[in-house]
Amino acid sequence: MISLCPSSRSSLFAAVLFVALGVLPTQAASPAPPQDQRPTSTPYSGDLSIFEYPDRDRKLQIDRVMDLLGITPGKNVADLGAGSGWFSVRAARRVGPQGVVFAEDINADAVRYIGQRAKKESLSNVKTILGTPDDPSLPPTSIDALLMLKVYHEIAHPIPVMKKLHxxxxxxxxIGIIDRNGNGTDHGLPRDVVLKEMAEAGYKLTGTYDFTKADGQDYFLIFTPR
Known part of the structure; x- marks a missing residue:
């Protein structure tokens, strides 16, 4: 005969009761992930010189990109996820001394690098900003055009971030987004995902292009706030 201690009797009674009632104990359900979360790539923090490869201007047709974004003398431009400042310096030359380029990045090393680069190239109209993953920290009512060059896929919470950007x-x-098709973790993201998220964040699509690279994988989307 098996002897049961009081705690064992209680556990056995509870188990019998569950079976009798047709109820099985279950573990607490895991909380659902936020709706705006999807696979993302780890933000790049390595050698910044990789953004300076020869012929990048021609391959991306960056002058045409700036034309479509309405980047002209006197405009204020944001380079979100600026990296080495490759686009920042080109936009700064385009807008001239009456315009401003806000070079934003969440990597403090990149922000320092851009500041030194702007000083070296005598571009006093480049203003660096150290943002956070959930807040670009751009000044209120300051931006005429913004470009996210191969960085949108790194934003873990894109909908609240883009809402905050308003x-x-x-x-x-x-708002210009240049990215490539991918699965989110391979430094790319499906174009349809970007369209869906930007619509939820309060933006409307005004232009879509595929000229920024000849490999058929890149896309260039332009949005305006609704």
């Missing part, structure tokens, strides 16, 4: 935009501001 406050920094001037009326008629244009």
């Amino acid at each position: 406050a920094a935009l001037r009326p008629g501001a244009r």
